[in-house]
Amino acid sequence: MRIVVCVKEVLDPDAVNNYALAGHLEIGEDGKSLTQTAIPRLMNGFDEQAVEAALRLRDAGVECQIGVVSVGPDPAANIKHAAALGADQIAAVPNAGPSPDYHLVAALLAAYVRSSGGADLVLCGRQASDDDQGVVPALVCEALGIPLVTNARAVEQVGTAFRITRVTPDGDEVVEAPAPVVVTVSNELGEPRYPTAARKIAARRMKPEIISPEALSLTDEDLRPRVVAQRQFVPTVQGSCEFLSGETPAELSQALVARLRQDGLIS
Amino acid sequence: MSSKRILVCTRSESAGAPSVGAEEALTLGRRLASSLGVRLSWLVLGPLPDGGLETAGRFGVDDVDQIEDPRLDGFSPDASVEALAAYCQQESPALAIFSQTPDTRLVAPRLAGRLGAGVVMNTVDVVVGADGALEATASAYGGDTRVVYQLSGAPSYVVALSASAVSPEPAPDGPTSPECRTISPDLAAIEERVRVIEHARSEGPRLEEADVIVSGGRGLGSPENYKLIEQLAEALGGLAGASRPIVDEGWVDSSQQVGLTGKITRPTLYLAAGISGASQHMAGCSAAGTIVAINRDPDAAIFRYCRYGVVGDCLEILPELIRAARQ
Numbered sequence: 380m381r382i383v384v385c386v387k388e389v390l391d392p393d394a395v396n397n398y399a400l401a402g403h404l405e406i407g408e409d410g411k412s413l414t415q416t417a418i419p420r421l422m423n424g425f426d427e428q429a430v431e432a433a434l435r436l437r438d439a440g441v442e443c444q445i446g447v448v449s450v451g452p453d454p455a456a457n458i459k460h461a462a463a464l465g466a467d468q469i470a471a472v473p474n475a476g477p478s479p480d481y482h483l484v485a486a487l488l489a490a491y492v493r494s495s496g497g498a499d500l501v502l503c504g505r506q507a508s509d510d511d512q513g514v515v516p517a518l519v520c521e522a523l524g525i526p527l528v529t530n531a532r533a534v535e536q537v538g539t540a541f542r543i544t545r546v547t548p549d550g551d552e553v554v555e556a557p558a559p560v561v562v563t564v565s566n567e568l569g570e571p572r573y574p575t576a577a578r579k580i581a582a583r584r585m586k587p588e589i590i591s592p593e594a595l596s597l598t599d600e601d602l603r604p605r606v607v608a609q610r611q612f613v614p615t616v617q618g619s620c621e622f623l624s625g626e627t628p629a630e631l632s633q634a635l636v637a638r639l640r641q642d643g644l645i646s
Numbered sequence: 647m648s649s650k651r652i653l654v655c656t657r658s659e660s661a662g663a664p665s666v667g668a669e670e671a672l673t674l675g676r677r678l679a680s681s682l683g684v685r686l687s688w689l690v691l692g693p694l695p696d697g698g699l700e701t702a703g704r705f706g707v708d709d710v711d712q713i714e715d716p717r718l719d720g721f722s723p724d725a726s727v728e729a730l731a732a733y734c735q736q737e738s739p740a741l742a743i744f745s746q747t748p749d750t751r752l753v754a755p756r757l758a759g760r761l762g763a764g765v766v767m768n769t770v771d772v773v774v775g776a777d778g779a780l781e782a783t784a785s786a787y788g789g790d791t792r793v794v795y796q797l798s799g800a801p802s803y804v805v806a807l808s809a810s811a812v813s814p815e816p817a818p819d820g821p822t823s824p825e826c827r828t829i830s831p832d833l834a835a836i837e838e839r840v841r842v843i844e845h846a847r848s849e850g851p852r853l854e855e856a857d858v859i860v861s862g863g864r865g866l867g868s869p870e871n872y873k874l875i876e877q878l879a880e881a882l883g884g885l886a887g888a889s890r891p892i893v894d895e896g897w898v899d900s901s902q903q904v905g906l907t908g909k910i911t912r913p914t915l916y917l918a919a920g921i922s923g924a925s926q927h928m929a930g931c932s933a934a935g936t937i938v939a940i941n942r943d944p945d946a947a948i949f950r951y952c953r954y955g956v957v958g959d960c961l962e963i964l965p966e967l968i969r970a971a972r973q
Contacts, residue, residue, distance in 0.1 A: 555841045
């Protein structure tokens with residue numbers, strides 16, 4: 380069985396968030412990019428969990444080849460981490476431009492899956508922590524004409540099909556999907572494993588296959604940008620918080636409860 | 647392009663039930679349709695909500711189209727995408743607006759893929775730009791930033807509108823008198839490829855519907871202290887929620903996670919204890935009527951969103967709050 384995991388490199392979302400909480404998140408002169416060059420780039424967390432989902436299938440005894448592919452301006456660095464985690468093949472599709480239209484990303488990924496021999500299972504993180512859009516997996520599934528299962532916390536193989544436990548607002552749901560299928564993974568899957576020292580060393584010797592977008596024979600329609608980021612800004616949140624006063628925790632608490640009762644919010 | 651209408655798509659869960667976010671989507675749709683000088687259509691999958699035509703008139707809808715088919719019962723993504731795609735291929739809307747829900751997060755981008763349309767999720771606004779092309783503003787980085795996307799190059803577009811991004815407003819030009827048309831797409835060939843083996847069993851009341859929520863975060867210090875959140879929630883007649891970090895740590899089940907990738911709640915009262923106020927979390931509770939925070943850091947970001955704040959140690963304040971609430 381062939382599994383292809385699609386991964387994206389993003390700015391460390393926790394670092395971005397810390398800058399935001401401190402009120403220091405800024406947009407540069409191009410009006411689009413975040414200025415903080417100190418923020419590290421790393422593999423999107425949900426995509427790491429997608430790699431983990433693939434590795435768990437292998438651990439469960441499924442005979443599979445795990446390929447990891449990344450599209451981006453400089454994907455090779457990101458891909459090495461996938462190798463260290465345990466991928467059998469790693470591929471990178473360098474894409475000119477810092478933020479490609481995700482329709483193009485999806486077209487490149489679908490073309491890669493087709494041209495590299497197809498896949499029984501395509502795994503993706505549920506969304507990227509930078510744009511949060513989460514549309515690439517759906518666009519890929521439609522391009523390949525295969526079904527999509529979202530928000531998986533567990534993926535198992537049963538015969539030639541997959542049994543997937545999904546996170547839904549009403550709790551866990553279990554579905555069965557035939558191969559081939561695109562599955563997106565959510566953080567409820569749990570902690571991804573850390574690469575072992577031995578794997579990290581072995582990964583250094585793994586060369587990613589670099590595939591130029593031209594080699595993937597995209598149509599003019601695939602290449603035409605459709606949704607283009609024009610600018611990015613940090614929204615200002617106007618606060619008007621009334622801080623309650625009291626000398627002791629008991630006083631503060633009584634003041635708050637009294638106020639909430641007065642406002643009719645609690646009985 | 648000038649003759650292409652604006653379309654709002656909603657789905658009714660059960661006969662009569664109003665669709666979450668429908669009025670917000672219709673408000674945005676009316677605004678755009680008026681800016682562009684085109685018609686506003688409302689496509690309902692499933693039965694019309696109670697008072698649906700009246701709602702449609704109030705929000706300035708020009709046409710109501712309804713698709714009812716047993717294949718659309720329950721969550722049937724393949725049938726839904728097929729029905730929507732067939733309709734859009736026939737009617738060619740410039741823009742299809744969905745309310746963002748876990749279901750539309752799957753259906754909207756699949757529809758776009760099927761149609762060769764552009765798609766933007768987490769949308770907070772759509773306007774007509776200076777050059778006549780649509781511009782969609784969406785949140786990014788968990789809500790820390792907003793990105794403005796230009797929508798041009800594709801024949802049509804799909805957007806999913808985030809909950810509470812738009813305030814519902816009746817049509818400024820007064821009500822319309824739309825007619826309702828029933829559409830019957832041919833879904834006979836559709837068989838859902840994904841089969842549900844075990845349905846989710848919703849255990850008890852849902853956070854999304856709770857009127858009062860008390861949530862805890864890292865400021866609680868350790869997992870045992872989460873019981874203070876549960877006790878306070880109970881004392882206030884509400885439900886207990888959590889921020890993502892403590893869910894990831896395993897202190898609490900993921901079903902209680904409030905946030906961008908968890909539950910989007912809209913209670914009358916949201917009390918956050920030991921939560922920093924990261925955008926990712928606020929995305930799940932900023933629609934609350936009143937937000938109250940308890941945090942030891944007077945500069946914590948969460949206080950920017952609050953109506954009332956208490957600066958102090960959660961572990962000292964919460965037991966006192968429980969006591970006061972029980973009196």
